[in-house]
Amino acid sequence: MSAIDMMGPPQKSGSVLGWLRRNLFSSIGNTVLTVIAAYLLWLTVPPLLNFAIFDAVWTGDTREACLGEGKGACWPLVWANFDQFIYGRYPASEIWRVNIVFALGFIALVPMLIPSAPAKRFNVILLLVVYPLIALVLLAGDRPGLPPVPTSEWGGLLVTLVVAVTGIVVSLPLGIVLALGRRSSMPAIRMLSIIFIEFWRGVPLVTVLFMASVMLPLFLPEGLSPDNLLRCLVGVALFSSAYMAEVVRGGLQAIPAGQYEAARAAGLSYWQTMGLVVLPQALRHVIPGIVNTFIGLFKDTTLVLIVGIFDILGQVRAQLSDPNWTVPQGALTGYLFAGIVFWIFCFGMSQYSNFMERRLNAGRGR
């Protein structure tokens, strides 16, 4: 038997060179990968930065500022149309109402997101019941001191948020009811829930919106024709409820049968069992899933532009055909702006979902 060769000293781990060697150039294959990756970066990142920042036009009042060879993004286009992107055609004198709605939503939402903030139950009611009603009154108006603003004048980020918040507010309770229905012991109710859920999950949102905008009016009595936005809200709400139901069902399935049995043994009725024992645990389990559904819903709100409602993306598209601002790089600038707005919202939500997931798993990890 021969002795094992003596190993060399371990690589120095602190230095930059050591790090590079370990993480980028540890073998020939790895080095090739690094070179390919660096080439990819070199192809994409410098042009993007040049377009968005270094070659971009930052100031100016008309399209002329953005014309010319080698100019990047035309940011004055965004500054000049900023109000349209946020409020659509909402009358300028009434924009304060929208701002109050935004501010109230923010104030009600922040304590909801902080796990240690008190009075969660009160906060949920505030956010899901009281706030939407206040927002509806403020936005639609037709009250003393608040002149009516028809929904055809709403637009931009306002519509994006209205569609998303309505979807969220309706889909959460409806989704819970559907999930309970799907796990019910009554066959008729179970079947109806399954049919409802699988139907909405099986069809694309585009067809749902088409249905809401062209087919729904045929099913309503003459004279009763809710406006286009309201019809789309109904479609979006039903659609997202089905997805929410499946998320909640996942949480319900994770609750051990002993919890149900113990609650029933303690003499609680079905609704007490669900409301006091099962749902509080199940919903806490699926907070990340619920937030992910919200992210999907938020991205899907863009689809309303297909049936002629101007959300933020629709406003950006409409602005691109404005002759005052037709510049060659207009489309890229507009979509870059819209992309950044959506990215901030969705990335923020996904980071929150990750944070909650880590918190929920804190006890289980080692």
Next chain:
Amino acid sequence: MQKPVKRGSGMGISWYNPRVRSIAYQAGVLAAVIAVVWFFTATAQENLERLNISTGFGFLDTTAGFGIIQTLIPYTEQSSYGRAFLVGLLNTLSVAVIGIVLATMLGFVVGVARLSRNWLVAKIAAVYVEVMRNIPLLLQLFFWYFAVLRPLPGPADSIEALPGVFLSNRGLILPDPVLDAGAGLFFSALAVAIVAGYVLVRWARARQRATGRLFPALRVTAALIVVLPLLAWAVGGTPFHLEYATRGAFDFSGGVRLLPEFVALVLGLTLYTAAFIGEIVRAGIQSVDRGQAEAAAALGLKDSTTLRLVVVPQALRLIVPPLTSQILNLTKNSSLAVAIAYPDLVAVFAGTVLNQTGQAIEVIAITMAVYLTLSLATSLAMNWYNARIAFRER
């Protein structure tokens, strides 16, 4: 002291009997549903009569009278609405199938890259996922179509990316592969190689079970599938050639043309869905316990064998169910084609045909039925596959 209450049948018809209550609840809900359906049907009938909209599916045989920019089957303006429906359906399916294949491949690359030990590769994959996942698909489609593909130069100044591959505002032009006489030999050789490979793999597996002796069946099969057709190709006198498109002042002639709408849709769907598939693949691989690979190594399995026989089968069990829903999502998301005027099922049928006929109920019902069928068929197929690879406990 209260009398002990017995559940169920012994109590007769009383509100405190859970079975009676259950039946009453169900009857109530069913009655409500039937009432709602009846109300809507009656209103719809009334409205249709009042607005003088014809009903039934007779319109499917009527002449359509509009053109479609991409048709996989013969179609003219004289064709019927039913034919237009088929054209739209095939366009949807072609985008979906190509998108699914590309997105799955790219998704696996992204998922593996995120777990790479190479810091740069892992970070690029992570940034890719976070950017793509958090921007709406519709916005990405607009970007590719309106900001990238449409502003491309016309045919005369088109970009020649590779010899015979042109990028212009008329779309992506590829060389047309033309089969000459003798190509049949090539395809029969390919078929023979695949069948032989299948038989070989089964034989090798059976022999290994019986005797424990290994046979490099996969490598031999791969060699067969490459070598046999190549031989046939050479014997048949290279029965393929590429017909390159020629670039004119206003348009191209020859070659295969992929419309910019098609390219934008496939590109957008692939890049978007690949980010989600990448995360699924990553989670699947990470879920396989490190000890599994270590145990396999301790048994003397090679790295590649460990991956193929130990890690991948276990990871697939976690990957397949969410992968199914991503495939379904991609199919449903292909309906966003309507926003960039690619003639898919929704654009052709629920768009143009609906506008021309006004028969909203029939058209929307047919469109939804198609997507429901596609969803159901995909989930059935994937459930079958999932049941095959599922972990069998005892």
